[in-house]
Amino acid sequence: MLVLLGLAVLITYLWSLPKPWHLDSRTSAELARQILLPLYMGFLLPVICLGYASAAIADERTDETLVYLLTTNIPRPLVYLSKYAAALLLTLGMALGGLAALCLVPGEIGREALGVFWTVTVCATAAYVGLFLLFSAMVRRATFLSLAYALMIETLTGNIPGFVKRITVSFYAKSWLYESGEPLGLAPKEGVALSLFDPVSAATAQWVLGLASAGFIALGMWIFSRKEYD
Amino acid sequence: MNTESRVTTALAEVRNVSKWFGPVMALNGVSLEIGSGITGLVGPNGAGKTTLLRLLTGQIKPSLGGIDVCGRDAWSARAKDHIGLCPFGDATWDELSGRKLMRVTAGLRGFTGAEARRRAESVLETVGMAKRADRPVRTYSKGMRQRIKLGQALVHDPDLLVLDEPLNGVDPVGCEELNELFRTLAAQGKAVLVSSHILHEMDQLADRILFICRGKLLASGSLAEIRDMLDDHPLKVRLSCGSPRRIAPQLLTLESVKSVSIEPPSDLLLEVQNPGRFYAEFGEFAAGNDAQVQRLKATDTSTEAVFDYLMERAARPE
Numbered sequence: 001m002l003v004l005l006g007l008a009v010l011i012t013y014l015w016s017l018p019k020p021w022h023l024d025s026r027t028s029a030e031l032a033r034q035i036l037l038p039l040y041m042g043f044l045l046p047v048i049c050l051g052y053a054s055a056a057i058a059d060e061r062t063d064e065t066l067v068y069l070l071t072t073n074i075p076r077p078l079v080y081l082s083k084y085a086a087a088l089l090l091t092l093g094m095a096l097g098g099l100a101a102l103c104l105v106p107g108e109i110g111r112e113a114l115g116v117f118w119t120v121t122v123c124a125t126a127a128y129v130g131l132f133l134l135f136s137a138m139v140r141r142a143t144f145l146s147l148a149y150a151l152m153i154e155t156l157t158g159n160i161p162g163f164v165k166r167i168t169v170s171f172y173a174k175s176w177l178y179e180s181g182e183p184l185g186l187a188p189k190e191g192v193a194l195s196l197f198d199p200v201s202a203a204t205a206q207w208v209l210g211l212a213s214a215g216f217i218a219l220g221m222w223i224f225s226r227k228e229y230d
Numbered sequence: 231m232n233t234e235s236r237v238t239t240a241l242a243e244v245r246n247v248s249k250w251f252g253p254v255m256a257l258n259g260v261s262l263e264i265g266s267g268i269t270g271l272v273g274p275n276g277a278g279k280t281t282l283l284r285l286l287t288g289q290i291k292p293s294l295g296g297i298d299v300c301g302r303d304a305w306s307a308r309a310k311d312h313i314g315l316c317p318f319g320d321a322t323w324d325e326l327s328g329r330k331l332m333r334v335t336a337g338l339r340g341f342t343g344a345e346a347r348r349r350a351e352s353v354l355e356t357v358g359m360a361k362r363a364d365r366p367v368r369t370y371s372k373g374m375r376q377r378i379k380l381g382q383a384l385v386h387d388p389d390l391l392v393l394d395e396p397l398n399g400v401d402p403v404g405c406e407e408l409n410e411l412f413r414t415l416a417a418q419g420k421a422v423l424v425s426s427h428i429l430h431e432m433d434q435l436a437d438r439i440l441f442i443c444r445g446k447l448l449a450s451g452s453l454a455e456i457r458d459m460l461d462d463h464p465l466k467v468r469l470s471c472g473s474p475r476r477i478a479p480q481l482l483t484l485e486s487v488k489s490v491s492i493e494p495p496s497d498l499l500l501e502v503q504n505p506g507r508f509y510a511e512f513g514e515f516a517a518g519n520d521a522q523v524q525r526l527k528a529t530d531t532s533t534e535a536v537f538d539y540l541m542e543r544a545a546r547p548e
Contacts, residue, residue: 064321068382071287072338073310228290 001051005098008044009105011035016106028112029184031103032177036117040102041173045121046154048094049128050146053087056133057224058142066229076225080137084217088129095125116181123209124173130216131169137224166200172208175199240265241312241390241421242286242304247295249281249445256281258445259295264390264423268416270436271425272537278445279425280318280394286423287315287392299390314388316379318395318425320372328363328370328378329354332385339386349385357381358407372399380408390421397431409435429534439533441540448540456540457505457531463539464488464501465508466530472522474498480519484511496524 012035016026057080060066069079099121103110135149136142158168165171179202200208240263249257257278264286273279284290285297288304302309323331332350341349354360357377362370367378376399383391393412397405412422412435426432432439432453439456441448449456457465471477478490478498486508488501502508505528516523530536 064317064319065323067289067315067317068322068335069338070289071310071313071315073307073340073386074338075307 001048001094004044004047005094005101008039008098009101011039012102012105016109026106026109028109031106031109032113032116032181032184035102036099036113037174037177040099040117041120041124041170041177042155042158044098045095045124046128046150046170048098049091049125050132050143050150052091052094053129053132054136054142054146056083056087057136058140061140061229070229077221080133080221080224081217084129084133084220087133088126091125091129092122095121113181113184116177116184120173120176120180123176123206123213124169126213127169127172127209127216130213130220134216134220134223137220137227165197169209169212172200172205172212176202176205176209178202179205241300242423243298244282244286245296245298247285247292247297249278249285249290250293255445257285257292260442260445260447261295262440262447262450264421266416266419266421267437268412268422268424268435270432270439270533271423271442272427272429272432272439272533273442274541275427276444277442279442281445282442283315283392283394283423283425286390287313311386312389314383314386314391316376316383316391316393316396318398320375322367322375322379322382324368325366327366328359328374328381331367331378332363332381335382336385341386353381353385356384356411358404373401373404376400377404377408380411384415388420390423391415393422393424395426396424397426397428405431429537430532432533436533439536441537443541443544446544448544449536453531453533453536457536460536460539460543463530463542464503465505465528467500467502467508468493468525468527468529469498469500469523470496470525471498472496472524477519477521481515484508484515486511499529 012031015035016031018025057066060069070076072079074082096118099117100114103114103117131149132142132146135145139145154168154170158165158170174197178199199205242264244260244262244264247257247260248255260278260282271279271282281290285292286299286304288299288306288310291305297304299309300312302312304313323334326334329350332354333346336346336349351360354363357380359374359377359381362374367375370378376396380393380396383393391412396412397408400408409431412424416422416437424432424435436453438450438452440450441456449459451459469481474492474496478492481487481490481498481500486502486504488503490501491499493499500508512526515521530539
């Protein structure tokens with residue numbers, strides 16, 4: 001995870017350097033559009049989330065230590081909720097730390113972008129962690145399932161025109177960012193790009209992300225409290 | 231075949247429990263009670279021992295029937311207040327030191343601060359790991375891991391202690407120490423359920439034994455009681471005496487003696503139909519016939535022998 005983050009920071013640093021073909025200073029909007037949206041929101045954030053959340057229960061199963069949690073007097077839903085809280089805390093630390101690093105590497109221009117991105121990051125992280133922890137409660141090899149989801153559903157489906165992309169977390173995160181990042185010019189203004197993406201309002205996106213997080217947690221608690229783990 | 235009358239206060243009760251995993255029936259209509267004292271759980275691989283232990287510790291639910299531990303459904307969190315499990319295998323949180331692991335385990339059981347530390351130290355002392363508890367668990371030998379896992383099971387002072395092969399990998403001196411610990415816990419009124427494939431361990435350790443095979447409970451009770459009930463397998467008794475050739479024909483006159491064979495120089499091998507009756511008859515016989523008895527020993531009352539007989543019986547067509 002740290003290697004990936006280091007690579008992303010390196011890419012951002014190289015991007016921020018003046019080039020012969022781009023002598024002007026980089027702007028906040030460029031940082032947001034060219035680095036934070038595709039690299040961070042589109043790739044790094046889901047990967048960071050799956051790295052911690054999908055392992056939270058599945059690794060305990062693989063290591064055969066889950067039995068110690070299942071035979072304590074803590075009700076299973078509470079065990080699950082604790083796992084969610086722990087995974088969320090770790091993931092938020094890494095996700096926000098990574099975001100701060102990417103925003104601050106190019107200097108002053110990152111401050112404005114950081115202000116726009118951090119709230120969306122927190123909510124998207126809560127949803128991703130809820131989803132990947134749910135996978136972790138369901139299957140032993142949750143990391144593979146989570147990777148498949150992140151790479152296939154989030155990345156591919158997220159770029160398909162129409163309504164299908166609305167099953168992805170990143171769609172709502174982007175919709176929110178397009179509205180709250182108005183000064184950065186993040187949203188496609190007109191034409192094909194706008195009609196292809198067709199974002200929902202920031203308020204709707206916030207509701208959906210919040211409800212999705214709560215739904216994933218509730219479903220995970222229900223499954224975890226009933227499942228017989230081997 | 232069971233002698234359930236011996237269980238005075240049942241801490242765990244298994245009522246007509248069946249468990250399926252897909253098409254595989256792991257347990258089939260098992261009913262038993264586990265009271266205070268040491269209960270051995272014996273059976274071949276695939277008999278259903280692990281399934282029974284997992285059911286008792288609330289890791290899985292029965293497909294049919296019910297399991298109560300201290301009056302509560304074994305699946306419930308409240309029942310787990312009363313259960314301590316030492317699982318099979320070496321797995322535990324390896325990166326922690328033994329001491330930290332005990333404190334974490336105490337924390338998971340709801341003890342905090344000084345109480346967690348007190349319990350951790352006390353249990354480390356009990357399992358003989360106090361002086362080695364600052365090392366990471368990953369550096370422990372198999373025997374040390376067994377002890378630390380046992381500590382995890384004991385930290386909340388449970389009423390029912392479920393031990394899956396607890397002596398696996400423990401050296402002979404350690405085995406004796408742990409067996410002594412189990413006896414001490416049993417003497418305190420706890421129910422200690424020990425699953426083991428080393429049958430001779432059970433001879434000295436267990437007050438009661440549960441024999442299980444192909445998902446069914448073949449027999450339960452004390453070893454002597456179960457042996458007595460195997461009337462299709464006469465008890466084999468070795469008798470060392472002064473004049474075997476003289477008393478061999480006389481022994482055949484006893485109703486309980488089925489056969490006698492001479493094992494030179496001075497032993498007789500008897501097959502006895504009704505052990506209780508035989509011992510009574512033999513006492514009178516020895517006193518009245520100047521038998522010069524040096525030794526009288528049943529040779530097939532061990533757990534292993536009884537287990538073999540039970541398996542043989544189970545393999546017979548109905």
